[in-house]
């Protein structure tokens with residue numbers, strides 16, 4: 001099933017493999033970034049979702065024109081391209097706000113909420129103009145939109161806080177604003193944290209009606225992740241000691257309540273067998289393969305051709321992610337060529353250099 005095509009409205013995917021959004025610190029327009037993403041597309045992923053991108057960068061025409069080159073490269077390599085849009089906690093003025101006041105952040109006003117919806121909608125329209133086949137609205141991983149949905153961080157007493165229905169409002173307005181900006185025949189994905197590992201956080205009981213509401217508001221694809229837990233990032237990026245297909249049952253629960261929307265499962269699925277099983281059991285329509293595509297951009301092709309023994313396996317060390325927190329470009333413990341694909345492409349790195357780098361990582 002992994003290599004069966006899937007149609008989502010006008011978007012025709014050649015298979016069920018999605019490269020989920022993963023920050024790189026390579027930018028999106030550099031040769032390094034373009035070649036890095038194109039390599040994953042060439043390696044067989046059906047859909048490549050570019051990393052979380054702050055919405056206000058789309059205000060710059062030079063960014064929109066520049067990022068079109070990334071889209072072209074992904075398309076030329078045989079995949080469809082999407083981009084994740086991130087509303088952060090910062091207003092265009094630079095001031096930090098939150099759904100409810102917290103240390104160092106004041107509560108966002110209703111007017112500023114309306115402005116945020118417009119800023120996101122504009123970014124989505126510009127992403128479409130740049131050629132992206134879909135947008136992925138970032139409602140997960142403890143970012144701003146998730147903070148609105150979570151009873152832990154949203155203590156508002158107006159129409160945006162309190163009951164479950166009110167906590168949904170911000171996200172639903174984001175979706176409605178995006179839909180108005182991109183038109184009917186364009187794919188909107190929403191990344192959501194199905195649970196938050198805090199006693200007073202998001203539960204699956206909150207998530208299921210939310211998924212239905214998102215679908216009714218016009219979301220085509222629900223991308224089901226989890227939130228960061230107390231002091232731990234490894235819930236989102238499951239470590240080696242966590243089970244394979246870590247969050248697939250949450251995706252399955254969502255798939256059980258929606259009718260039209262497609263569902264993406266994510267979390268440590270890096271063998272053909274595990275991904276096929278999740279699809280066969282009807283837990284999801286699409287499989288996000290994250291760190292494994294950092295470790296081996298040709299994972300999909302190797303699975304399809306029965307060459308799994310040749311796969312460079314991700315060891316879930318999370319070195320890639322840790323580097324981001326030190327404001328460094330990602331690297332990989334098992335793949336020394338991450339971020340250097342363009343040096344291979346332009347001949348700066350010779351076969352001898354590559355062989356030496358590979359020996360070093362063994």
Ligand SMILES: Cc1cc2nc3c(=O)[nH]c(=O)nc-3n(C[C@H](O)[C@H](O)[C@H](O)COP(=O)(O)O)c2cc1C
Nearest residue numbers: 020021022023051052236267268289290291320321
């Ligand atoms: C280096 C790195 C950067 C990430 N950046 C993002 C991001 O920009 N947006 C997002 O929604 N998730 C991000 N994630 C989470 C991944 O999309 C994915 O959900 C997670 O890695 C689990 O999938 P995996 O086990 O297949 O790696 C990132 C993960 C990693 C390792």
